[in-house]
Amino acid sequence: MRNRLKYYVLCTALCGIIIGNTGCNSEEVSYSSRMYSLPTDLDLSDAYFINKDTGYVSVGGLFTAGLVLGTEDGGSSWDTVGIYGTGVNSLSYQNGLFTASVCGQRMYSSSDFANWSFTNAPLGWWNWQKHTRLADNRVLLVGGENFGRGFIHLYTPSQGKLMLKDTFDHELTDIIATSNRTIHAVGYGLIMKSTDEGNSWVPSSVTGDFFRGIDFVDNNIGYVVGEYGSVYKTENGGNSWQSCRLGNSVFTDQTKLFRDIAFLDASTGFLVGTNNMVFRTTNGGQVWKQITNLDGYADFNAIRIQNGKAYLTGQEGNLLIIDLE
Template identity: 25%
Template sequence: MDATLLSILQKCRAKKFSLVKLYIVVMKCILTFLFVCSIVFTACEKEKITPQQTTTISTGTTANLYKVLITKDNTIIVTGGKRYETSEMLISRDNGNTWQLQSIPEAGKALHTICQGPNDNLFATGIDSKLLISKDDGKTWQLRQLSIWRPCNGIAFDKKYFGYVISDEAQKKGIIATINIDGEILNKQEYPFGLNDIQLDGDTVFISGYGAILKTTNQGQTWQYLDIKNDNFTAIAYTNTRKLWVCGSGGSIYRSYDAGNSWEKLRNGNSITKKKYVFRDIIFINDNEGWAIGDEGLIIHTNDAGDSWKEIEQFTKAGLRSITQMQDGTLLICGEQGGLYKLKP
């Protein structure tokens, strides 16, 4: 666009065009460009996918819901809450047919994340690094206070009983804390950027953050910066074939076929010819099929490993935060304002 305008200006000067004529020429160029962009956007709109079925689940809460977990016993737990007021969970033990809303007053802050760790224990954390531990599949919870005192966005345990908790403070500061199964901090490392998501494959740990992806293979003794940047990376998807996908709040999607050693940009969030997306989570159920979700009810789908994506027809305007797949293939998605949805692709 800049080169085209420069060429026009040079021609106009050579022909001694008046300022009025120059203005008309430039405006025609801009309008033509905008027309082409509108055609591109319209074409994208026509490619939206209509799902077989969408179901909005009555949750009984207006608090934001941040993370969905399906345990090994097929219990479904959704964590959330009002930022500085409540810790809330939605629990289903019948494959999502009925739900129980559980409040945990002693924690009293929103829960951003949950994982299943050693001995199948459950660990949930969030605002002010309040840590909840359950040894009975979510029936009862014990409260611990991690000495991080920041919003925690991710938690995961490796096979050697090491846990990793990541935090974020206004996307300007982050902490990786290594913990044991009792919630005791063994080590802390600080970073000058926020940390958003964590994924494990055995002893290999990946963490996404503001402008960076980190990786460790030695229980967090050292962390490697991977060769990827230019977005606030909000979520990671990983398959057991060493394939990685990451998405960002700036609308980009990247893919790695070698456990993060090299990256391919699949979607450029800064492109002026693409719709503006804000991604919050991404999932791949195999090496080819995946979904990414985000603000304003955004869901996109791929069946070619991310080479191309199509939007799912919008069924809510609420922001979407977490997505997982249930045993029957149905997608379970949670989000803002108590939103919980089932989607049959």
């Protein structure tokens, strides 16, 4: 009898751990949401909204043309504001400047989306994935070869100079700068930080997933998500990371892969991925539940939270906007 009781308690505890970490629970939310079909069949890679009405979306991939689409009515209608030879994979608006990094090693900058300057990098078969603009207007760009080497470039506008800062064994996929000027980057089996604006990097001990997205709530609290669903959290500015969601096996359903992570505040955050996956936590990453009552269906590539809304960019021109207020 005692052995049976011990077995029952152990199984119950393990089930609780598995459900809490793998996000098997689902939920319906009170958020209003709307899926927009933009005037393109290409994949959407990123979004940046200056306010609730005015926003921009980057479009395309390495083997397609690229676009930047703009809206001034919150997403109901869209105009083409930029056309490029290859896809645009990253957008930002910092220090009064828009920046768009383009597959094929070009970066465009503009203060008004009308007059553009561009920088070209003869990188061969390498590809920028994401970028961040520093306080002094220099730009750090991360990318790499597909399943190959990774790299970080630094662009200094005042000198018109692009410099290769560092190379790594594997591809890099995302980068973020916090307000204390610490830089964090992730990639294939790699989470790392820089406290000297990209001159040197300190890797963490965390491996075991293809890390796709990173977000920080403040200078100390940050999260990363891997392609197979592992989530790690730091509470000391990236000095150490703790697991708060176990990843799936590489032998599980390959149509369900995670792509990005974003937090509204210290408690509430979201994971997005292919096959219409949107997960939410309301307790700082301890438990994740899949949201089941959002509008439409899409394979999501990225999420950005701004102006009390979540903007989820998806494949085939789909943009989901969730009102979080």
